[in-house]
Amino acid sequence: MLTGCQKDANVEVDPSEKTFPIGLWVSPPLDQITMERYAEIKESGINFISGFTEHLGGEKAIKQALDYAEANGIKMLVRDPRLDALTEETMGELASIVSAYSDHPAYMGQMVDDEPSMNEYKALAPLAEAYRKQVPGGIPFVNLFPTYASLEQKGGDYRSYLDEYFDTYKPEVLSYDHYPFLKKAEDGTAGITEDYFYNLELIRQKSLEQSVPFWLFIQTLSFNNSHRDPSGEEILWQVYTSLAYGAKGIQYFTYWTPQSGAETFGPAMIDLDGNRTKHYDEVKSVNADITRFASRLLDWTSLGVTHYPSNPPLIEATSADTQVVSGIAGDAVIIGYFKDEDGNKKAIVVNGSYEKEAVTKLTLDPSIDKLTLWDEAEPRETAVEDNRLTLNLAPGAGVLVEFWE
Amino acid sequence: MKAKLLNRFSLLITVIFVLSLVLSACSGSNGANNSTNAGNTGGKPAEGAEGSSEEPKVLKVAFFQGGYGDSWFKELKKEFEAAHSNVTVELEGDPGIMDKMGPRFESGANLPDIAFLTNTNWQQWASQGYLTDLTDVFESSIKSQLNEAGQKYAIYQDKAYVIPWSDGVLGMAYNKGMFEENGWKVPETWAEFNELAPKIKAKGIAPIVYPGKVIGYWDFVVKPMIVQAGGFDYLDQLLTMDNPDVLNNPAKLTALQSFENLFKNDWILKGSEGLNHTESQMEFVNGKAAMIPNGNWLEAEMKASTPEGFRMAMMKVPAIEGAKEPNVQFSMVGDITVIPAKAKEQELAKEFLTFASSEAMNRKFTELTGNFRPFKYSLEGIEVSEFTQSVMDIMQNNKPFTFNTTSPMFMKMGLYPAGDAYGNIVFGSKTAEQQFNEDVKFAADKWDKYKEELGLK
Numbered sequence: 001m002l003t004g005c006q007k008d009a010n011v012e013v014d015p016s017e018k019t020f021p022i023g024l025w026v027s028p029p030l031d032q033i034t035m036e037r038y039a040e041i042k043e044s045g046i047n048f049i050s051g052f053t054e055h056l057g058g059e060k061a062i063k064q065a066l067d068y069a070e071a072n073g074i075k076m077l078v079r080d081p082r083l084d085a086l087t088e089e090t091m092g093e094l095a096s097i098v099s100a101y102s103d104h105p106a107y108m109g110q111m112v113d114d115e116p117s118m119n120e121y122k123a124l125a126p127l128a129e130a131y132r133k134q135v136p137g138g139i140p141f142v143n144l145f146p147t148y149a150s151l152e153q154k155g156g157d158y159r160s161y162l163d164e165y166f167d168t169y170k171p172e173v174l175s176y177d178h179y180p181f182l183k184k185a186e187d188g189t190a191g192i193t194e195d196y197f198y199n200l201e202l203i204r205q206k207s208l209e210q211s212v213p214f215w216l217f218i219q220t221l222s223f224n225n226s227h228r229d230p231s232g233e234e235i236l237w238q239v240y241t242s243l244a245y246g247a248k249g250i251q252y253f254t255y256w257t258p259q260s261g262a263e264t265f266g267p268a269m270i271d272l273d274g275n276r277t278k279h280y281d282e283v284k285s286v287n288a289d290i291t292r293f294a295s296r297l298l299d300w301t302s303l304g305v306t307h308y309p310s311n312p313p314l315i316e317a318t319s320a321d322t323q324v325v326s327g328i329a330g331d332a333v334i335i336g337y338f339k340d341e342d343g344n345k346k347a348i349v350v351n352g353s354y355e356k357e358a359v360t361k362l363t364l365d366p367s368i369d370k371l372t373l374w375d376e377a378e379p380r381e382t383a384v385e386d387n388r389l390t391l392n393l394a395p396g397a398g399v400l401v402e403f404w405e
Numbered sequence: 406m407k408a409k410l411l412n413r414f415s416l417l418i419t420v421i422f423v424l425s426l427v428l429s430a431c432s433g434s435n436g437a438n439n440s441t442n443a444g445n446t447g448g449k450p451a452e453g454a455e456g457s458s459e460e461p462k463v464l465k466v467a468f469f470q471g472g473y474g475d476s477w478f479k480e481l482k483k484e485f486e487a488a489h490s491n492v493t494v495e496l497e498g499d500p501g502i503m504d505k506m507g508p509r510f511e512s513g514a515n516l517p518d519i520a521f522l523t524n525t526n527w528q529q530w531a532s533q534g535y536l537t538d539l540t541d542v543f544e545s546s547i548k549s550q551l552n553e554a555g556q557k558y559a560i561y562q563d564k565a566y567v568i569p570w571s572d573g574v575l576g577m578a579y580n581k582g583m584f585e586e587n588g589w590k591v592p593e594t595w596a597e598f599n600e601l602a603p604k605i606k607a608k609g610i611a612p613i614v615y616p617g618k619v620i621g622y623w624d625f626v627v628k629p630m631i632v633q634a635g636g637f638d639y640l641d642q643l644l645t646m647d648n649p650d651v652l653n654n655p656a657k658l659t660a661l662q663s664f665e666n667l668f669k670n671d672w673i674l675k676g677s678e679g680l681n682h683t684e685s686q687m688e689f690v691n692g693k694a695a696m697i698p699n700g701n702w703l704e705a706e707m708k709a710s711t712p713e714g715f716r717m718a719m720m721k722v723p724a725i726e727g728a729k730e731p732n733v734q735f736s737m738v739g740d741i742t743v744i745p746a747k748a749k750e751q752e753l754a755k756e757f758l759t760f761a762s763s764e765a766m767n768r769k770f771t772e773l774t775g776n777f778r779p780f781k782y783s784l785e786g787i788e789v790s791e792f793t794q795s796v797m798d799i800m801q802n803n804k805p806f807t808f809n810t811t812s813p814m815f816m817k818m819g820l821y822p823a824g825d826a827y828g829n830i831v832f833g834s835k836t837a838e839q840q841f842n843e844d845v846k847f848a849a850d851k852w853d854k855y856k857e858e859l860g861l862k
Binding site for chain 2: 119120122123147148149150151152156157158159182193194195198199226261262313314315316
């Protein structure tokens with residue numbers, strides 16, 4: 001079962017059945033809704049799809065997509081624009097629309113909106129309310145803007161944007177997008193958005209405050225004249241930094257390459273001709289890496305994030321409520337701290353660079369005498385020596401460390 | 406910026422997005438990290454060094470690096486430092502500066518002392534306390550120099566929070582060389598246009614080309630027609646939008662019908678609907694069409710692609726019959742200069758702002774960029790292109806208007822709430838009258854709901 005959205009605390013999920021949500025944006029086009037294409041999605045390590053153009057083929061195509069998804073162990077958020085047209089007066093039609101497919105085993109929820117302004121929340125809320133009554137347990141999915149969206153787009157400042165979202169829409173999942181990999185500078189510098197970590201931190205805090213998991217989008221392609229084609233290391237880095245901040249689900253933007261129009265796009269994981277690009281294998285590798293442990297993260301609570309050697313822009317102080325790491329030396333790292341349900345401390349340590357290897361030494365609290373390191377195919381337990389842990393991280397890579405007293 | 410595959414676009418967002426691309430297109434600096442950072446090593450004398458006894462200061466100046474480039478800012482830096490021996494001006498020019506400023510304001514970190522930014526809903530920043538109240542410097546040294554559109558734009562809730570940065574014209578550009586070769590008079594009314602268009606077509610040339618993929622460019626023609634027909638009183642009513650009936654005004658219908666006639670009469674270059682803004686501009690400079698809805702950035706943006714000898718100019722949007730205000734110009738005032746409330750060097754930033762608003766620096770802006778500041782200043786002795794001169798002529802001889810507004814209802818409802826007016830009319834899914842009537846009905850039907858959603862009493 002895809003989790004990360006257990007708003008109802010009374011719903012118990014067998015831990016062995018938990019799956020860390022790994023999704024995609026821009027599903028195969030109508031003429032590519034085939035068993036082979038959905039098997040290909042599965043092979044990449046993706047386990048849920050956000051519907052995109054299936055509705056153009058009517059209910060038949062939506063159901064076909066759901067069938068292929070089910071056959072491949074994938075879930076689906078269905079996009080059905082008929083819901084967009086519903087008004088307060090016609091909201092009763094929602095039941096007949098969604099009941100056509102909401103009982104399908106692969107059905108996960110409904111795409112409601114992407115990047116709404118906060119002025120739109122009040123209009124969306126009745127739809128979500130009606131939906132929840134009709135499909136208990138389904139997700140009326142909305143995805144939010146990043147911090148760098150304009151005032152016009154958001155309708156206000158970002159904190160208000162989030163506050164109003166929770167007050168009005170009351171989501172099951174806090175999802176947002178933020179694409180950090182900007183076009184390279186004239187000197188070749190491959191930088192990121194100034195507010196990447198600032199956005200992550202605001203979302204992390206809101207997620208904790210509201211006890212609602214957060215998901216986000218991972219950039220896999222270049223677009224417009226502003227964002228570069230990310231390397232495999234950069235994709236890996238964005239995934240790991242997201243996990244370090246406590247993300248409980250990710251989606252790849254995009255899977256299939258979108259047609260360029262007013263916006264222009266480079267190749268995603270599958271190009272316009274339907275061929276796998278290098279990004280397909282890169283994402284497949286990333287997914288294989290994180291699915292070793294990611295389902296565990298679903299039950300952990302984020303304690304905070306430390307950036308070494310210095311804080312990222314716009315964040316004046318970072319803190320982590322943990323005693324486990326008392327010192328850091330060496331190359332730059334980002335450490336996300338967690339605790340499990342028993343209070344045991346965990347950390348995801350991420351290379352601060354997606355271009356260089358990192359060798360970093362952590363000084364551990366003397367109370368820590370054992371670690372579980374997830375730096376190989378299988379987790380390994382190791383005793384702590386001299387209160388030190390030295391980590392070697394490839395560019396963009398991260399490692400999960402579990403601390404035991 | 407858009408940064409996500411969307412199923413919905415508003416015209417406003419489209420036009421803002423395209424304008425930001427346009428303004429960045431000709432600078433050659435399209436990467437978000439292609440920034441100008443000039444001034445960290447200004448060689449300024451340290452405290453106590455010869456020629457300076459004042460504490461060394463750094464003034465951080467951020468600006469949108471786009472169609473105006475960075476030359477003016479480098480000049481400002483040079484001249485300001487020359488006049489302030491203890492000051493180093495650090496420039497941060499960035500095509501992506503608008504993406505950065507919101508988070509900087511909200512976090513209070515990494516703020517420049519003064520910023521030159523593109524049009525945005527800055528009134529929200531002001532109401533959040535992010536912007537310094539500039540009323541003192543506005544009243545004492547800047548207001549009297551600003552043009553009418555600039556003076557009006559600076560004020561929010563009776564205070565000045567911004568000083569407009571640039572000005573210009575949105576309207577119609579035309580092939581001046583072609584017009585002169587053929588002895589065509591630039592039409593001042595649509596009646597004159599109706600007489601001219603067949604003559605153009607007889608030459609195998611389309612009267613107009615437009616960017617179908619950025620159909621919001623038609624705002625540059627239709628909005629002037631609305632103001633022509635309805636006058637400034639109607640414009641005020643629209644921008645205030647305090648009741649749904651404001652959309653039920655014949656001025657708006659007249660404008661839409663005039664727009665519709667361009668297509669009914671087949672005066673549009675075939676295939677325009679599939680063109681983006683640069684493609685349509687290429688058709689224009691290659692002589693396939695005589696006129697194109699556009700703005701004062703056109704010449705600079707197309708500099709590299711314009712054939713040798715091609716001559717272009719801006720023309721005033723022809724006046725509709727019976728216009729209340731036949732001589733209006735759609736001002737581009739909207740880009741802003743602000744001082745963040747948490748900026749370190751408040752007083753120095755105000756000095757810089759006043760300096761940048763001086764006659765000398767305003768002239769320098771036009772000289773270096775071919776564009777305009779929203780001030781009243783002399784251009785005598787400045788060599789400008791024929792195109793720039795035409796823009797200046799329009800600005801100086803017509804009443805400026807903008808569609809800048811703080812009305813949340815206008816921002817939500819828009820001019821065409823029933824849908825994409827231009828697209829509907831162009832592709833024949835609605836007539837102008839149908840669009841007009843549906844807009845009126847939509848506004849009436851949704852009024853109370855929108856008021857509630859916006860928290861309006």
